[in-house]
Amino acid sequence: FHVVAAPDPAAPAPAAAAPPPAAPVPEGRVKLRLGSRQDDFLVDYRVEIENHDVPLENLRLTLVLPDGIRYMEGTTVWEGTDGSDPEVGDGTLVYRTDHASGTCAHTLTFRASVARDRAAGDLVTRGMLTFDTPAAPRQRSEVVQNVLALASAHERIPKPDVVVHPHFATLSHELRPEDRAELDAVIARLRNRDILHIHASGHSDARPIPAHRRSVYADNYALSTARAETVARYIARALELPENRITVFGYGPDLPLDRAPTREAYALNRRVGLRFVTDEVRDHTELRAVRALDEVVAATRGASPEAVTADPRPAEGAADPGATAAIAVNRSASLAPPAPALGPVEPSFLDGRDPGWAWHWPPPEHSPPIPSVKILVQHPPDAAVALYRNGERVPALNFDETLTRADGTVSASLWTGVDLEVGDNRFVARRVDDGSVQLEHTVHYSGPPVRAEFVEARSVLAADGLTPPRIAIRLYDQEGHPARPGVIGEFSVDPPHRARQELESLRNDPLSGGDGRRVRYMVGPDGIALLELQPTARPGEAILRVPFREREQEFRVWLASPPRDWILVGLAEGEAGYRELTGRVESLDPDLDADFWTDGRIAFYAKGRVRGDWLLTLAVDTERDPDDRTETLGDVIDPDAYYTLYGDATEQDYDAASREKLYVRIERDRFVAQFGDMETGLTYNELARYDRRL
Structure with a gap:
């Protein structure tokens, strides 16, 4: 609104004011x-x-x-x-x-x-x-x-020079059969190499050219040059080398191998020396x-x-349904296989598939972990395909490629990074030429979980002291679909049980003192999250709590002890004496027992199966004093008082705890009878009536 001064009644009515100019939009x-x-x-x-x-x-x-x-x-x-x-x-x-x-x-x-x-x-x-x-x-x-x-x-690997010595007849530059065979062997070795250049040097013997042959060879230098050209051209034709990679030179009689005036020396000096400048070429792939x-x-x-516009950010405390919490989590606690993904797609993917239209990816019931997905649609090679999501055409920038099988009968088009919205995303594949609908497919992108259910078939409910109990829950979003893989949440465990991750965190950071009772889980495929507890030897009910945005859900599961061997531990100690006093100095205390006296202790612990399926836990300690008020319920062993324990991973727990001299517990399935310290399980903050009769 605008605040203006009140007009003077005596003043003439002012002309209508022009509206203020609109403020520019940033x-x-x-x-x-x-x-x-x-x-x-x-x-x-x-x-x-x-x-x-x-x-x-x-x-x-x-x-x-x-x-x-x-x-x-x-x-x-x-x-x-x-x-x-x-x-x-x-x-x-x-x-x-x-x-x-x-x-x-x-x-x-x-x-x-x-x-x-x-x-x-x-x-x-x-x-x-x-x-x-x-x-x-x-x-x-x-x-x-x-x-x-x-x-x-192509990688060039230098190789040493190759030198050969073909020989020629007197006054000739023609190759003899044995010379051709020698050159063919050299050519075979050079075919896998890249020939950069050939240097051919011709040589003759020391005898001058006769006068009647000088019309063919003016001198020994011309003769030796002709010999070098013959050999170089023979190799160049075989290796398909251009003329500019050949250099020939005639040295005549200037570089003899043997200076003796003999027939053998003359034959040795009539030769061509070849030097090949070569690289071995290796093919490789580089980025x-x-x-x-x-x-x-x-x-x-x-x-x-x-303009008054709504804040596009979600309300405080509300989670973005398309976001996954970026918090540290023990991923091994999910213990679930990774969600299926579409790997590299090659034309061979279409081998053995019938021609026509087909939806290959994502498969039915696929739960994308992020709001983006690949789409792979099979279609005839002559059909151009347009993809629509919820009535809007998927941008062409998301289109990746079209693959066609080698025989040209089947094609498939691939889109990548296609956006998803929370809820159902309805995809339609249409022909571009006539707009006809060929395929329809719905991909559900799950929102935040709002409830969960216990999955006994995927759980491990053992109380053997070695195996971590594993409670499987399947989480669902508001529309009843399984939660998407990768979603992170929290849970807590009621005493006397503890989450395994909580103990691991305490080991990694002892100074934290284990303040936070809530630990995290990660959802795997099919909406399953596995909540792990610390191994326990105590059968009975374990209580876990999983909070959601609007409520907290409680799970009560029964941990059972599997068949096992008996455990028997016991000790006994005692002493006895006989009192006899000689040479009395003063009278004995009248309350002191005379003659024979004894003192001792018996303690033992036993656990095992009786009559097949009954689990018995029995403990006796004759030294316990039921009237000693310093002893509390659920005492644990003080390691400094009795035992020396080594290793940072040492854990303390108790079984058969009792303030009395005797502890007895017998159980089968969910039936338990016990004499000793126990948890009542009454954890509800509600009005209740508790009747106790003797």
Whole structure:
């Protein structure tokens, strides 16, 4: 509203005021830059995000790695410090950050490895930034691309020179059969080499050219040159070498091998020396940069100052249904196989498949771990396919490639990094030429879990003191679908049991004192999470609590003792004496027993099966004093008082605890009869009536 001064009643009515000029809408831009640097078969990626003028919320960076490139866990560095690994699924990486102020810059780096056996070709990594502006949610940048290439390369390995000595008849430059055989053997050895040059040097004997032959060879230098050319051309034709790789020279009689004036010496000197400059060539694959740096710029708009817009961020305390908590978690605690993923797709994937239309990926009931998925659709080779999600066409930037089988009868098109929304995502594959619907498929992207159920078939409910009890629960989202893999949650365990992860955390950080009773789980395939407890030898009920956004769910499971050998531990000690006093100095205490006296202790512990399926636990200690109020329920052994324990992993627990001299417990299935210290199990904070009769 506007506040104006009240008009003077006596004054004439003013002319209607012009409305104030509209305030300009803030405008800005965000820049996304993707670069890489390769070292052998490792790639270091660098992502830079620059924002100007308009603040952004709910930023999500999606990177789609090509087949053959795999993210290396633990290599993410955010703003120069170690960062959390991204959400990884089906070759797609998703990084999230809540807020980018009006003008800021962020830098992210990570490392990936390239499969050495991948076929040669381009490796295109695509990146896209999704964000909310004050004016509109779910804005996105154009796709930035980083292009590497696996290319075949030739490596030259130098080899020593090769020298041969063909011989010729007098006044001749023709090759004899034995000379041809020798040169053919040399040619065979040279076929796997790259011949850079051939140097041929011709030689003659010392006898001058007769006058009647000088019309053919002017002198011995011309004769030796002709011989060198004959040999060099013979080899060049066989190896298909151009003329510019041949050099010939005639030395005449200047370099004899034998200076004796004999027939044998003359024959030895009539020769051609060959020197081959060669490299052995080896083929290999190397990684090269084609487009090592790319950037895109997206325009952003702020809200009009007069407009009242809702904050696009979720309410405080509400989880983003598309986000996975970036917190440390003991991933081994899930003990579940990884979610299925679509690996590299080659034309051979289509071998043996019938022609026609088919939906190959994702399969039915597939639960994507991140809000992005690959789509693989089979179709006739002559059909162009358009893909739609919830009525909107999937952008062409998500299209990767079309594969065709060798016989040309079956094709398949692949889309990567296709966005998903929480809930059902209905995909339709249409022919481009006539728009007809050929295939329909629904992919459900689960929201945050809201309830869970106990899965006994996947649980391990053993109380043998060695095996960690494992309680399997299946979590569901609000629509009744299993929770997606990778979701992280918390749970707690009531005493006397403890979560295994809690004890491991205490070992790793003893100074923490085990303050937090809640530990974390990670959802695996089919919505299953496995909650592990510390091994226990005490059968009975274990109580676990799993909190959700609006309520907490309790699970009560029974840990049973499997058949086992008897355990028997016991000790007895005692002493006896006879009192006799001679040479009395003073009278004995009248309360002191005379003559024979004894003192001793018996203690033992036994545990095992009786009559087949009854488990008996029995303990006796004659030294215990039921009237001693210093003894408390559930005492544990003081290691400093009785035993020396070694090793940081030593644990203390108790079984057969009793303030009385006797402890007895007999049980079968869920029936228990016990005399000794026990937990009542009354943990409810409710009004109750407790009747006790003797």
